[in-house]
Amino acid sequence: MISPLAYVHPDAKVGENCEIGPFCHIGEGVEIGPDNVLMNSVTLLHGTRMGSGNTIFPGAVIGAVPQDLKFRGEESLALVGSNNTIRENVTINRGTAAKGRTVVGDGNLLMEGMHVAHDVCIGSGCIIGNSTKLAGEVVVDDHAVISAAVLVHQFCRIGSYVMVGGGTRTSQDVPPYTIAAREPVAYCGLNLVGLRRRGFSREVIDTIHEAYRLIYSAGLSRASALDTVRETLPDTPEINYILSFISTSRRGII
Numbered sequence: 001m002i003s004p005l006a007y008v009h010p011d012a013k014v015g016e017n018c019e020i021g022p023f024c025h026i027g028e029g030v031e032i033g034p035d036n037v038l039m040n041s042v043t044l045l046h047g048t049r050m051g052s053g054n055t056i057f058p059g060a061v062i063g064a065v066p067q068d069l070k071f072r073g074e075e076s077l078a079l080v081g082s083n084n085t086i087r088e089n090v091t092i093n094r095g096t097a098a099k100g101r102t103v104v105g106d107g108n109l110l111m112e113g114m115h116v117a118h119d120v121c122i123g124s125g126c127i128i129g130n131s132t133k134l135a136g137e138v139v140v141d142d143h144a145v146i147s148a149a150v151l152v153h154q155f156c157r158i159g160s161y162v163m164v165g166g167g168t169r170t171s172q173d174v175p176p177y178t179i180a181a182r183e184p185v186a187y188c189g190l191n192l193v194g195l196r197r198r199g200f201s202r203e204v205i206d207t208i209h210e211a212y213r214l215i216y217s218a219g220l221s222r223a224s225a226l227d228t229v230r231e232t233l234p235d236t237p238e239i240n241y242i243l244s245f246i247s248t249s250r251r252g253i254i
Contacts, residue, residue, distance in 0.1 A: 003040075012044075015052065030063070033082070047075070047094040051082035051106070059089040066093045066118030068136060074100075081106035081124070092116040098137060111148070129166065141176065145194060159245055161198060163191040173249045175215075176241055177208050185254050187216060204238055211242055222246070 002008060005022035012026045015034035020026070023041045030044045033052035041058045044050070048063035056062075063078040065071060076095035080086075083106055090110045095101040096118045104116065105124035114128050117136045122128075126140055129148035134140070139157040146158065147166035158164065159176030165188075174180045177195060179188040190212065195205050211233055215225045226243055233239050246253055 021058075027063070045078075045094075047077045048080070049077055050080040053083040054080060054086065055084075056086045057088045057090075057112075060086050060091070062086075062090075062092045063094050064091065066096050066136070068096050068118050070098075071096045071118070076118075077101040080104045081108075084108045084110065086110045087112045089113045090116070093118045095119045096136075105142070117154075123160070143194075143198065145191075153251075156251055157245070157249065160241070161191055161194055163194055170254060172251050173245070173253045175212075175245055175253050177238070178212065180254055187212070187254055204236070207233055207236060208238055208242070211239055215242075215246070 001018065002020040003022040006020045006024040008014060008026045009028045011028050013031040015032055017035045018032065019037045021038055021040040024038050025043045027045045029046045030048045032050040035053045036050060037055045039056065039058050042056045043061045045063035062080060074097050078092050078094040079101055081104060084104060087110060089112055092104060093102060099119040102116060102119055103121045105122055107124050108122060108126045110128050111130045113131045115133045117134055119137045120134050122140045123142035125143040128146045131148055132146055132150040134152050135154035137155050138152050141158060141160040143160050144158050144162050146164045149167045150164050151169040153171035156170060157173045159174055161177045162174050163179045164174060165181030168181055168185050170180060170185045177190055179191050181188050190209055211229050214228050217225060226247060229239065229243060
């Protein structure tokens with residue numbers, strides 16, 4: 001099911017039952033698994049590795065060299081997992097010597113025109129909106145929702161189950177389970193709708209809410225707030241994730 005108008009390099013490896021539409025370009029050294037659908041005019045370049053069951057819409061480019069002046073042509077990868085939907089004109093650059101790979105996990109929806117820069121790591125189950133741009137070495141944890149036209153500064157981290165409002169710009173980390181929006185960007189409470197849809201219980205949501213009430217309380221330093229959370233709230237996976245996320249933040253949280 002490869003169109004005669006597509007180009008597939010002789011050294012590329014294409015799994016079974018793939019559909020490759022007209023004017024697609026699959027370059028040297030590309031490896032893709034079974035059951036992928038590449039609509040017309042999709043470009044997969046050197047260093048691309050892809051799992052199975054992905055649907056790639058027209059104009060997407062995966063594996064292009066990084067837009068990073070420190071890149072010197074070193075071997076690197078653009079790793080895409082399985083069951084992703086990658087819409088029109090999405091660009092995913094491969095890694096640099098910093099990490100060697102750009103990673104997109106499983107079951108993500110990357111909407112039209114968004115950009116994944118070098119050495120970015122996107123988890124699984126994420127939704128990222130039209131024209132959003134992730135700069136180099138950004139990390140997006142599982143099940144995050146990032147709306148349209150969001151700009152994320154290099155080295156930032158976006159936590160799991162967050163909702164980032166459309167048009168937001170952030171140069172700091174967005175902690176898990178929260179809503180980030182406004183200009184300048186700010187903590188806007190918990191992502192209650194998202195947490196309920198994902199099956200979080202009322203008790204767990206209340207505990208998360210109490211953690212952030214303490215963390216963002218006026219008059220408490222960040223270190224004191226984290227100590228108070230440790231001392232007063234139960235030892236749950238959600239609380240441990242919040243504490244680990246904030247205590248290891250490289251750029252500080254919003």
